Amino acid sequence: MLTQLKALIGPSQLRLLDYHFAQFIAQSQAHPVSVVCAALTSYELGRGNVCLDLASLDAYFAADGLLAEWSFPHEQLPEPSSWPTFLTQCHAVGEGKPLQLQRNRLYLTRYCLFEQAVAARLLQSSAPPEAESLVTLGEQLNSLFAPDWFFVARQLHADLNNPDNARAFATQYLDVVHPALVNWGEVSQCLLQAYESTDAVALLPQVMAYIPSHAQLNWQKVAAALAATSDIAIISGGPGTGKTTTVTKLLALLLMQSPREPLDIRLAAPTGKAAARLTASITAAVAGLGLAPDISERIPTQASTIHRLLGVIPGRHDFRHHQENLLHLDVLVVDEASMVDLPLMARLLAALPPHCRIILLGDKDQLASVEAGSVLGDICSFSEQGFSQQQAARLCQLTGYELTSASGVASPIADKICQLKRSYRFHQYSGIGYLANAVNHGAVKTIAPLWSQYQDIDLHALSEMATLQHMTVAGYQQYLNLLQPVHSDNADEARAMLNAFNQYQVLVALRQGPYGVEGMNEQVEDWLTQARLIQPALNITPWYPGRPIIITQNDHQAGLYNGDIGICLANKDGANRVYFELADGKVHHFLPSRLPAHQTVYAMTVHKSQGSEFNHTVMVLPDKMAPVLTRELVYTGITRAKTKLDLFSSVALLNQAIIKRTQRASGLVPRLNGAAHE
Numbered sequence: 276m277l278t279q280l281k282a283l284i285g286p287s288q289l290r291l292l293d294y295h296f297a298q299f300i301a302q303s304q305a306h307p308v309s310v311v312c313a314a315l316t317s318y319e320l321g322r323g324n325v326c327l328d329l330a331s332l333d334a335y336f337a338a339d340g341l342l343a344e345w346s347f348p349h350e351q352l353p354e355p356s357s358w359p360t361f362l363t364q365c366h367a368v369g370e371g372k373p374l375q376l377q378r379n380r381l382y383l384t385r386y387c388l389f390e391q392a393v394a395a396r397l398l399q400s401s402a403p404p405e406a407e408s409l410v411t412l413g414e415q416l417n418s419l420f421a422p423d424w425f426f427v428a429r430q431l432h433a434d435l436n437n438p439d440n441a442r443a444f445a446t447q448y449l450d451v452v453h454p455a456l457v458n459w460g461e462v463s464q465c466l467l468q469a470y471e472s473t474d475a476v477a478l479l480p481q482v483m484a485y486i487p488s489h490a491q492l493n494w495q496k497v498a499a500a501l502a503a504t505s506d507i508a509i510i511s512g513g514p515g516t517g518k519t520t521t522v523t524k525l526l527a528l529l530l531m532q533s534p535r536e537p538l539d540i541r542l543a544a545p546t547g548k549a550a551a552r553l554t555a556s557i558t559a560a561v562a563g564l565g566l567a568p569d570i571s572e573r574i575p576t577q578a579s580t581i582h583r584l585l586g587v588i589p590g591r592h593d594f595r596h597h598q599e600n601l602l603h604l605d606v607l608v609v610d611e612a613s614m615v616d617l618p619l620m621a622r623l624l625a626a627l628p629p630h631c632r633i634i635l636l637g638d639k640d641q642l643a644s645v646e647a648g649s650v651l652g653d654i655c656s657f658s659e660q661g662f663s664q665q666q667a668a669r670l671c672q673l674t675g676y677e678l679t680s681a682s683g684v685a686s687p688i689a690d691k692i693c694q695l696k697r698s699y700r701f702h703q704y705s706g707i708g709y710l711a712n713a714v715n716h717g718a719v720k721t722i723a724p725l726w727s728q729y730q731d732i733d734l735h736a737l738s739e740m741a742t743l744q745h746m747t748v749a750g751y752q753q754y755l756n757l758l759q760p761v762h763s764d765n766a767d768e769a770r771a772m773l774n775a776f777n778q779y780q781v782l783v784a785l786r787q788g789p790y791g792v793e794g795m796n797e798q799v800e801d802w803l804t805q806a807r808l809i810q811p812a813l814n815i816t817p818w819y820p821g822r823p824i825i826i827t828q829n830d831h832q833a834g835l836y837n838g839d840i841g842i843c844l845a846n847k848d849g850a851n852r853v854y855f856e857l858a859d860g861k862v863h864h865f866l867p868s869r870l871p872a873h874q875t876v877y878a879m880t881v882h883k884s885q886g887s888e889f890n891h892t893v894m895v896l897p898d899k900m901a902p903v904l905t906r907e908l909v910y911t912g913i914t915r916a917k918t919k920l921d922l923f924s925s926v927a928l929l930n931q932a933i934i935k936r937t938q939r940a941s942g943l944v945p946r947l948n949g950a951a952h953e
């Protein structure tokens with residue numbers, strides 16, 4: 276069997292690592308079925324699957340399945356339905372052995388332990404809050420989540436001559452979820468009085484009297500109430516749904532609850548880029564929310580990477596902090612949690628003291644982590660179940676909203692998840708928000724008319740390369756125009772260029788090929804050279820002033836992380852230096868020779884763009900379907916755009932991608948469902 280497996284080693288097939296693992300299992304006199312399963316489990320891990328799901332083995336055996344595609348002589352193997360029996364009898368499978376068989380899934384033991392540990396921590400039950408504390412908590416929630424009367428009044432006032440706009444605005448900002456229950460006639464009367472009295476703010480409470488409480492629901496307030504009364508909270512939401520705003524108010528709430536005791540609060544994100552964005556957005560939220568100074572001063576605004584928080588040991592996978600050496604903290608906020616893979620999540624949770632409150636923020640619909648697992652997606656699949664009766668009642672008491680509870684028995688994890696549903700970033704005339712939503716629902720037919728209906732989204736055929744060239748030259752001109760002939764080593768100048776570079780970004784799906792990251796980078800470099808915006812001398816050196824690069828490997832000592840973007844500038848002596856804005860918000864420069872692995876980044880993959888946003892995003896899909904093209908990839912690409920999205924793709928390929936969903940094999944869902952292990 277090993278000889279046949281060895282023949283499968285190659286690109287897009289078995290990795291050498293998978294073969295070596297199978298070889299190791301074969302040493303324990305394992306049956307050929309176990310040897311093949313070992314190779315496949317390791318192979319699946321490389322594709323992001325935590326385990327080999329034995330219930331899906333038929334897919335391998337199908338006429339168009341992998342074993343047939345690999346021309347593997349699978350006829351020699353027994354029927355797939357008998358494989359679990361062979362595995363149960365195998366000496367390499369079981370407690371203390373390299374492989375584990377649980378709930379009809381075969382794991383590498385380490386991954387099985389990671390999954391068990393994550394599930395156990397997520398299911399850890401919190402002590403119920405004391406009844407009297409709920410009263411104060413409810414009052415504090417009311418004050419933190421009261422509408423911004425002045426903002427609402429001003430906007431309603433401006434829209435007075437346009438009742439449709441006023442109603443749409445009031446629906447959004449006064450948290451109306453059942454517009455039919457609102458007496459809009461009376462609301463308009465009030466607004467009219469407001470217009471005449473020029474004191475709209477004073478009249479808003481009267482407006483609210485015509486909006487019954489059961490017609491309102493502010494999911495941000497529900498999320499804060501849930502997180503304030505639970506050890507673990509998972510807050511998921513698309514772009515601009517207010518995750519940062521909510522968590523800032525939540526931190527304020529926790530600090531109000533603990534006026535005398537210091538609370539050690541930390542903020543973390545999986546990449547340097549995401550940590551820098553969290554630092555910027557939480558700083559803006561703290562400044563903009565009008566919190567009492569004694570509270571806002573105690574809210575930390577500096578986020579770090581999860582790796583830095585845990586303490587990297589150079590050359591090792593484990594960290595300085597773990598279950599034997601816990602972190603000292605009381606509250607941990609993790610942003611962009613969809614990017615956290617299973618091993619990192621397990622290591623992070625293991626290093627937290629039992630009393631530590633954990634708040635995971637992210638967008639469940641984005642691409643799953645690069646490495647194995649889809650932890651956030653798996654957890655959030657429980658949000659459909661709804662809250663238990665007890666939780667719905669508690670949240671109703673705290674927020675005043677009537678929440679429907681689950682009809683059947685819900686998993687305890689469902690009580691810890693809150694989904695934010697309304698985007699405050701994309702206004703009602705924004706196509707990006709509608710498009711993202713339609714893609715998320717796989718609503719292919721809804722998408723077609725959107726392109727002509729909205730000005731901020733455009734679909735182009737792949738043949739429109741001249742349009743892409745024109746757009747890209749204009750897009751990158753914004754930062755290249757700031758390029759000085761001689762750079763004076765001034766950090767502000769570098770920061771201005773980095774900010775301007777962030778205004779425009781080409782995203783691609785693949786690494787190779789003309790529409791992949793390599794081909795597209797070369798193409799853009801050519802276009803910018805023709806436009807005389809850059810002057811590369813690529814036959815001598817890849818470096819030239821203006822070259823943007825992305826780091827592709829973490830270098831903890833240098834403080835550079837996968838995903839960090841830098842720009843090359845020449846200093847006074849004509850020597851090239853690469854400038855980065857790091858997670859501490861400061862601009863640092865490096866000699867090109869000191870950089871960890873990196874590549875040019877006029878184009879980047881959608882995978883790498885996670886955790887970033889660009890004003891104008893251009894996504895170029897390839898001319899042929901490829902395994903990476905999925906709904907999650909298209910959604911992630913679209914939601915990187917803040918104000919303008921141009922998509923280059925054929926309609927047929929786009930539709931095919933939107934219909935295809937990523938399904939990662941993992942046992943986290945059944946574990947969270949509370950079913951007993953086999």
Ligand SMILES: Nc1ncnc2c1ncn2[C@@H]1O[C@H](COP(=O)(O)OP(=O)(O)OP(=O)(O)O)[C@@H](O)[C@H]1O
Pocket residue numbers: 448495512513514515516517518519520521556699700
């Ligand atoms: N309830 C609200 N009422 C009015 N504006 C809001 C509300 N919640 C959030 N916003 C505004 O919407 C914008 C996006 O909010 P925020 O940054 O909190 O969202 P996010 O989900 O963290 O976004 P991201 O996708 O960047 O992670 C901010 O300008 C914020 O001030």
